[in-house]
Amino acid sequence: MVICPPKRPDDAIDTLIKALTPLGEQIHIVARQRIAWGTREKSYIYLVIQGEVSVLRISDGLLLGSSSEPHVLGFTEMFCPIRSNLIRAETACTLIRVDASRVIPEIERLGLWRAVAELSTYHTTFMVYRDMQIVNQRTPPVVHQYLQELDKLPAERKYRVNILSYIQERTGLSRSSILNVVSSLKKNKYIDYERGGYKLKINNLPD
Structure with missing residues (x-):
């Protein structure tokens, strides 16, 4: 949601x-x-x-x-x-x-x-x-929410932001738990990003 x-x-x-x-x-x-x-x-x-x-x-x-x-x-x-x-x-x-x-x-x-x-x-x-x-949310929905927030940033700012750092700084989740979700989303072509975790592109996040 x-x-x-x-x-x-x-x-x-x-x-x-x-x-x-x-x-x-x-x-x-x-x-x-x-x-x-x-x-x-x-x-x-x-x-x-x-x-x-x-x-x-x-x-x-x-x-x-x-x-x-x-x-x-x-x-x-x-x-x-x-x-x-x-x-x-x-x-x-x-x-x-x-x-x-x-x-x-x-x-x-x-x-x-x-x-x-x-x-x-x-x-x-x-x-x-x-x-x-x-608070009291599972990791995937939290990551999805902040990916969408990141995606809405102006392009010149968005493309300078590291995906993992952006989410971790705002949630306190471990980098490994965020990376697990983000990597799975990329593997299944829900999102894309360049080497190093920059230039996020959302194709279609799962519900």
């Missing part, structure tokens, strides 16, 4: 970016660079203006989710600073970093709590969607 992800609240994201951009500073980070949500004294909201970022769990590096521009990250961490995850750039990125102490007064002034609520609900729903993909 293919599980559909929640719909991004694009209007809420655009509204928050427009409102908060004047309060922040623009920063540039290179691909694979990691940044924290803040310091002991401060927390930040990040506006993703250009590029793709992921959120990783610090304890084991598990990739919890990825998003391309435009996006807004950090409200959950601002209200509940557990500091159990961090941001990683998947590509070269341009971000606006906004001191969280300046965010709430501006949200209050402009009456934007609905936009904050829509964005926070999306993030919570996305984590439920992610859990539905992998």
Whole structure:
């Protein structure tokens, strides 16, 4: 069964970016660079203006989710600073970093709590969607789901991604268990890929 992800609240994201951009500073980070949500004294909201970022769990590096521009990250961490995850750039990125102490007064002034609520609900729903993909699921359906997700990436990104690494980083499954499923799919001509596990092509996945 293919599980559909929640719909991004694009209007809420655009509204928050427009409102908060004047309060922040623009920063540039290179691909694979990691940044924290803040310091002991401060927390930040990040506006993703250009590029793709992921959120990783610090304890084991598990990739919890990825998003391309435009996006807004950090409200959950601002209200509940557990500091159990961090941001990683998947590509070269341009971000606006906004001191969280300046965010709430501006949200209050402009009456934007609905936009904050829509964005926070999306993030919570996305984590439920992610859990539905992998928790208590057999390995083949999990692999199939992430193969389809990988297949939907823009071609220039998709062709640079290693299939095994993509799935393992998001699921915690062993490389051998993923390879068993992927190799069987290729042998039976359900999928194809080039040497090294790149340039995935899906022909027709089994039910």
